[in-house]
Amino acid sequence: xxxxxxxxxxxxxxxxxxxxxxxxxxxxxxxxxxxxxxxxxxxxxxxxxxxxxxxxxxxxxxxxxxxxxxxxxxxxxxxxx
Amino acid sequence: xxxxxxxxxxxxxxxxxxxxxxxxxxxxxxxxxxxxxxxxxxxxxxxxxxxxxxxxxxxxxxxxxxxxxxxxxxxxxxxxxxxxxxxxxxxxxxxxxxxxxxxxxxxxxxx
Amino acid sequence: xxxxxxxxxxxxxxxxxxxxxxxxxxxxxxxxxxxxxxxxxxxxxxxxxxxxxxxxxxxxxxxxxxxxxxxxxxxxxxxxxxxxxxxxxxxxxxxxxxxxxxxxxxxxxxxxxxxxxxxxxxxxxxxxxxxxxxxxxxxxxxxxxxxxxxxxxxxxxxxxxxxxxxxxxxxxxxxxxxxxxxxxxxxxxxxxxxxxxxxxxxxxxxxxxxxxxxxxxxxxxxxxxxxxxxxxxxxxx
Numbered sequence: 001x002x003x004x005x006x007x008x009x010x011x012x013x014x015x016x017x018x019x020x021x022x023x024x025x026x027x028x029x030x031x032x033x034x035x036x037x038x039x040x041x042x043x044x045x046x047x048x049x050x051x052x053x054x055x056x057x058x059x060x061x062x063x064x065x066x067x068x069x070x071x072x073x074x075x076x077x078x079x080x081x
Numbered sequence: 082x083x084x085x086x087x088x089x090x091x092x093x094x095x096x097x098x099x100x101x102x103x104x105x106x107x108x109x110x111x112x113x114x115x116x117x118x119x120x121x122x123x124x125x126x127x128x129x130x131x132x133x134x135x136x137x138x139x140x141x142x143x144x145x146x147x148x149x150x151x152x153x154x155x156x157x158x159x160x161x162x163x164x165x166x167x168x169x170x171x172x173x174x175x176x177x178x179x180x181x182x183x184x185x186x187x188x189x190x191x192x
Numbered sequence: 193x194x195x196x197x198x199x200x201x202x203x204x205x206x207x208x209x210x211x212x213x214x215x216x217x218x219x220x221x222x223x224x225x226x227x228x229x230x231x232x233x234x235x236x237x238x239x240x241x242x243x244x245x246x247x248x249x250x251x252x253x254x255x256x257x258x259x260x261x262x263x264x265x266x267x268x269x270x271x272x273x274x275x276x277x278x279x280x281x282x283x284x285x286x287x288x289x290x291x292x293x294x295x296x297x298x299x300x301x302x303x304x305x306x307x308x309x310x311x312x313x314x315x316x317x318x319x320x321x322x323x324x325x326x327x328x329x330x331x332x333x334x335x336x337x338x339x340x341x342x343x344x345x346x347x348x349x350x351x352x353x354x355x356x357x358x359x360x361x362x363x364x365x366x367x368x369x370x371x372x373x374x375x376x377x378x379x380x381x382x383x384x385x386x387x388x389x390x391x392x393x394x395x396x397x398x399x400x401x402x403x404x405x406x407x408x409x410x411x412x413x414x415x416x417x418x419x420x421x422x423x424x425x426x427x428x429x
Contacts, residue, residue, distance in 0.1 A: 002129075003082065010086035017090055017113055021097040026105050033109050040116050043083070048133045048147045049123050050325035051250045052155050054317075056119070058330045059163050062337040063415060064112070070422045071170045072105070074289055075177050084222055085210070092206040099198035129223040134249040135325065138392045139238060146249075148225060148232045153253040157265045160329050160411070164272030167418050171276045174422075 005046060013039050030068045034061060084124050090117030102185050104173045108166060115162045119155050126151035245388030245397035246322040254327070255400045259382040262403075263371070266364060266410065273360075273414040282426045288348060289423050295345055303345035310338040318408035322397045328404035332411030339416040343423060353420055356413040363410040370399060370406075 013036055020032035037060030044053040094114030101107055126148030134149040136142060173183065180188045213219050220226070227233060234240060235249055235257070244256040254262055317324075318331030342349050374383040384398035391397075 006083045007086075010083055014086065014089060014093070017093045020109060020113070021093065021101070021106070026103070029106065029109050033112055036113065036116060040120060043120055044123060047083075047123055047127050048131060049152045049155075050133055050135075051248075051327065052119070052123060052152050052159070054326055055156055055159050055330045055333070058333045058337065059159060062340060063163060063333060063419075064166055066340055066419070067167055067170050067422060068105070068108075070419075071174050073291060074174065074422075075183075082222070088206055088209055092202045095205065096198055096202040099201065100195050124222060126225065127223055128225050128227060131227075133325070136241070136247050136249065136391065138247075139241060142236055142238055142241070146227065146236065148227055148230060149235060149249045149253055150230070150232050152250050153258065156250070156254060156327075156329065157261060161265060161268050163333075163415075164269045167415075168272045168275045171279045171421075175279050 002046060006043065009039050009042055026072055027069075030065060030072070033068075034065045037061065037064070084121055087117050087121035087124065090114075090120070093117075104176060104183050104185065108169050108173065111169070112162070112166060115158070119158065122151050122155050122158075241391060242388070244384060244400070245391060246400050247391050247397075248322055248325065248327075250325075251322050251327055251400060251404070255403050256384065259371075259403070262407070263367065263382075266367065266407065269411065269414055270360075270364060273418055276418050276421050280421045282424075284426050286350075286424045286426065288350065289425050294347060299345045303341055307338045307342055310334060310341070314338065314408075314412075318405055319401060320394075321404040322400050323392065323394070328407035329411060331404075332408040333415065335408070335412030336415035336419065339412075340419055343419060350424070351416065351420060353417060356417055360410050360413040360417070363406045363413075367403060367406050367410075370403065374399070 016032050016036050016039070020029045020036070023029050023032070037056065041053050041057045041060070044056060091114055094110045094112075094117060097110030097113065098107055101110065128145060128147050131145045131147040134146045134152075176188065177183060180191055182188065235253065241249075241252075244252045246252040246256065314331045314334035317326040317334065318328055321327035321331070339351060342351070371382040374385050375381045378385045382399075384400075386398040388396055388398045
């Protein structure tokens with residue numbers, strides 16, 4: 001059971017990483033990175049590491065994605081002019 | 082099996098870092114490399130049928146626990162990754178303010 | 193051409209790592225690790241657990257046995273927040289970045305209630321770091337997430353940046369002062385000099401909860417300062 005779940009999640013992570021590196025728009029790559037981070041939290045939980053899972057969930061979903069989006073938004077404002 | 086996937090994720094991140102010329106894509110590749118590394122380090126300390134290393138009283142010290150030392154190392158590394166990403170994004174924003182592009186080839190032409 | 197060279201280097205590195213780990217005899221198979229042959233066997237010894245006094249063994253490693261590495265990590269985070277403030281921050285009149293969308297009134301008011309709930313959860317996770325999973329680092333990041341919510345929900349919100357910077361400096365200095373007190377009152381830097389109670393109580397484990405509270409406050413105020421630097425700009429009047 002552990003092996004099946006970990007292999008399925010691992011394959012989905014590899015597909016998302018491949019899509020994130022080959023996408024043309026930057027905002028889609030940032031959203032794929034957030035998805036990879038969430039699936040890595042599931043892997044940490046089934047490998048019995050609750051401390052690391054809580055830390056990665058809070059930092060990967062809230063703070064890193066927000067910093068990327070703020071950088072991209074403040075740039076698009078100047079391109080509109 | 083999960084260790085092969087973690088090493089392949091690390092190699093994906095390295096390929097993205099060597100090939101892309103967009104600064105934001107480089108920072109995303111760096112983060113993908115770091116996530117692959119964290120999964121590999123925690124998988125080194127995993128024991129089948131072990132439980133999480135938290136004890137309630139001194140009575141249950143004889144059970145089978147997973148190794149707590151790799152988890153402490155990864156806890157430090159995650160927070161340092163956030164600091165590195167924040168500083169790199171500050172650099173990217175400053176590059177765009179000055180040269181009006183994110184692509185490093187165009188920045189080299191304008192220099 | 194450059195893409196092909198990059199692909200060859202990455203694939204060669206991957207194959208090198210896999211072959212080197214397969215050949216070496218001291219790298220165990222996945223899942224069949226003998227914990228009794230590693231350093232972690234000393235962490236589960238009854239005398240050592242009573243000496244540090246923490247129920248969460250990962251907390252005992254991070255703050256107790258390897259507390260000097262945690263001091264180094266706090267320094268790295270401080271340097272990165274300093275770098276962001278020097279590159280992006282501006283000292284003249286500051287106003288919020290104009291992002292051309294306006295949140296409405298219900299969002300502004302409702303977010304303050306949710307901020308209160310997030311703050312209570314983060315304080316619970318920080319202070320129970322030696323009994324349950326969590327500790328100072330995710331708790332501090334949760335405080336910063338609460339401040340991020342207030343920034344996103346209100347268009348004109350700017351927090352008290354001077355107060356945050358004073359709090360950050362004070363928390364970092366108190367960490368080093370407690371370590372030096374361990375050197376003066378006991379034998380070595382960052383030794384546990386307060387009495388450790390029974391494992392599993394709230395008031396146990398000596399200086400471990402105090403250090404985690406200081407780390408949580410420091411990390412929270414640092415990341416809030418970084419978010420504020422990303423969202424303000426100079427007033428170009």
